[in-house]
Amino acid sequence: MREKLELSHLRMLSALYEHGTVSAAAEALDVSQQAVSLQLKRAREILGDPLFVRTGHGMAPTVYGLVLQPHVSQLLALLHAMPMPTSIPMEEIERTLSFSATDHAQRIIVGDLIRELRRVAPRVKVKVSNIESAALVRRMQEGDIDMAFTSNGYVPEGLLSTPLFTERYVCVAGRPMTEGLGSLPLEALVRHDFLVVSPSVPSFEGSAGSWFEQRGLRRHVVASVPSFFMALEYLRQSEMVAFVPSRLLPCEGIFEVPLEKYPPGFEVVAACHPSATSDPLLSWVLDFVQTRFSTDRSRRL
Incomplete structure (x- = not known):
C-alpha cells in the first residue's frame, strides 16, 4: 500500500510535524484545512495507522508517526536535491544526440555543431543520418531522432520548425x-x-x-x-x-x-517534435545554430 502515497501526502505530514495543527499546516501549504484533513485521512488508510491524534495543544504524532518522521524528511530532502534540467552543467551531460540532415545541411550546419559540442559538452555523442521526411515524425515521436536540419518544404506536418537562413x-x-x-x-x-x-x-x-x-x-x-x-x-x-x-x-x-x-532559393530550418521544446540540451543546440547563422547572415549583408 505504501506505493500509493503521493507527494502531497508527504508534504502534508511534514507540515503537521513542523506546525502541530491542521490550520497551521494548511496555511503553510497554502491549501484549505479540509484539504489537509482529507489528505491525512487518505494517508491513514494507506499506512494503516492514525499517524496523528488530537491533543489539547493540537495534533501529536503516534508512535508509528514518530517512526515515519525521519523517512518523510529524507524523502522530501531527496526530492528537493534532484537537479533541474537547466542546472546540469553542459560538461556533465552524458547522452547521445541524433540528427537527421540533408547532405547540404550536414556540410553547412552539422560540422560546426559537432565541433562546438565537443568543446562545451565532451560527454555528448552525436549520430547523424540522412534526411527521411516520410518517417521523420514517427522517428521523432519514438525518440530515434532529436532534431532535423532540412529545407522548409521537407518538414512534415506536426513538427516545429525554426528558420535558420535562406540559401540561394x-x-x-x-x-x-x-x-x-x-x-x-x-x-x-x-x-x-x-x-x-x-x-x-x-x-x-x-x-x-x-x-x-x-x-x-x-x-x-x-x-x-x-x-x-x-x-x-x-x-x-x-x-x-x-x-x-x-x-x-x-x-x-x-x-x-x-x-x-x-x-x-530555399529556407533552411531546424525541425523538432513539440515534446523537445523542454529539453535544455536541444534548446542549446537551437540557440547555437540560430546564433551561428544570424552572425553569418550579418557578414553577408
Missing part, C-alpha cells in the same frame, strides 16, 4: 563556360545537358524545372543523383551543368556559371 542557388559546371564574357542567357544555358539533385525519390524534375517552364524554356536533364556531394563529383567528370546551393562553393574543380536570372 548558383549554376555550376566542371569547366569555365563564359570565359569572362559576362552572364549566360537562359536560352543558351538550356542547350546544355543538366544534372539534377533529387534526395528523396529519384526524379528528373529537379527544384528548378517549373521555373524554366514558366519562362517558356525546357532544359534537357540527363542525370539525377541523390546528393549535392555526388553531383559536384559527377560535374567534374562531365560536360553537364547543375544548380547547387551557394554555400557549397568554392569547390575545387567546380566553376560558377554567371546567369542573368536564377531560380528561387
Whole structure:
C-alpha cells in the first residue's frame, strides 16, 4: 500500500510535524484545512495507522508517526536535491544526440555543431543520418531522432520548425563556360545537358524545372543523383551543368556559371517534435545554430 502515497501526502505530514495543527499546516501549504484533513485521512488508510491524534495543544504524532518522521524528511530532502534540467552543467551531460540532415545541411550546419559540442559538452555523442521526411515524425515521436536540419518544404506536418537562413542557388559546371564574357542567357544555358539533385525519390524534375517552364524554356536533364556531394563529383567528370546551393562553393574543380536570372532559393530550418521544446540540451543546440547563422547572415549583408 505504501506505493500509493503521493507527494502531497508527504508534504502534508511534514507540515503537521513542523506546525502541530491542521490550520497551521494548511496555511503553510497554502491549501484549505479540509484539504489537509482529507489528505491525512487518505494517508491513514494507506499506512494503516492514525499517524496523528488530537491533543489539547493540537495534533501529536503516534508512535508509528514518530517512526515515519525521519523517512518523510529524507524523502522530501531527496526530492528537493534532484537537479533541474537547466542546472546540469553542459560538461556533465552524458547522452547521445541524433540528427537527421540533408547532405547540404550536414556540410553547412552539422560540422560546426559537432565541433562546438565537443568543446562545451565532451560527454555528448552525436549520430547523424540522412534526411527521411516520410518517417521523420514517427522517428521523432519514438525518440530515434532529436532534431532535423532540412529545407522548409521537407518538414512534415506536426513538427516545429525554426528558420535558420535562406540559401540561394548558383549554376555550376566542371569547366569555365563564359570565359569572362559576362552572364549566360537562359536560352543558351538550356542547350546544355543538366544534372539534377533529387534526395528523396529519384526524379528528373529537379527544384528548378517549373521555373524554366514558366519562362517558356525546357532544359534537357540527363542525370539525377541523390546528393549535392555526388553531383559536384559527377560535374567534374562531365560536360553537364547543375544548380547547387551557394554555400557549397568554392569547390575545387567546380566553376560558377554567371546567369542573368536564377531560380528561387530555399529556407533552411531546424525541425523538432513539440515534446523537445523542454529539453535544455536541444534548446542549446537551437540557440547555437540560430546564433551561428544570424552572425553569418550579418557578414553577408
